[in-house]
Amino acid sequence: MPDTIRDILLAFVRVHILHHAVSERIYGSGMAEELARHGYKLSPGTLYPLLHRLEEEGLLVSESEVVKGKVRRYYTATASGKRALKAVQPRLAELLSEALPEKPTHATRHPK
Numbered sequence: 001m002p003d004t005i006r007d008i009l010l011a012f013v014r015v016h017i018l019h020h021a022v023s024e025r026i027y028g029s030g031m032a033e034e035l036a037r038h039g040y041k042l043s044p045g046t047l048y049p050l051l052h053r054l055e056e057e058g059l060l061v062s063e064s065e066v067v068k069g070k071v072r073r074y075y076t077a078t079a080s081g082k083r084a085l086k087a088v089q090p091r092l093a094e095l096l097s098e099a100l101p102e103k104p105t106h107a108t109r110h111p112k
């Protein structure tokens with residue numbers, strides 16, 4: 001995949017991660033499944049550094065918990081993370097209304 005497209009898609013993934021981390025606790029493998037559902041196939045070698053960087057940047061905060069005998073790292077959005085998502089949302093809406101040939105509708109997303 002060309003670097004430019006990869007960069008753009010990774011930015012979408014970051015928005016996606018923030019969106020989920022604002023409304024719930026997320027963790028790596030669960031997020032990988034959620035992103036796969038949306039058509040993003042990310043290796044752990046891509047996803048985990050992305051989560052770490054969002055934490056380093058202060059947008060996410062993490063805590064470890066033992067789940068079924070394994071340590072799981074849960075992430076949630078910080079106040080900065082919530083502000084970042086709010087800052088992106090109007091631009092995202094603007095971009096969607098302009099850059100797509102037609103507005104996404106329920107019908108186009110779930111063709112019969």
Ligand SMILES: [Zn+2]
Nearest residue numbers: 016020034038
């Ligand atoms: Zn999602």
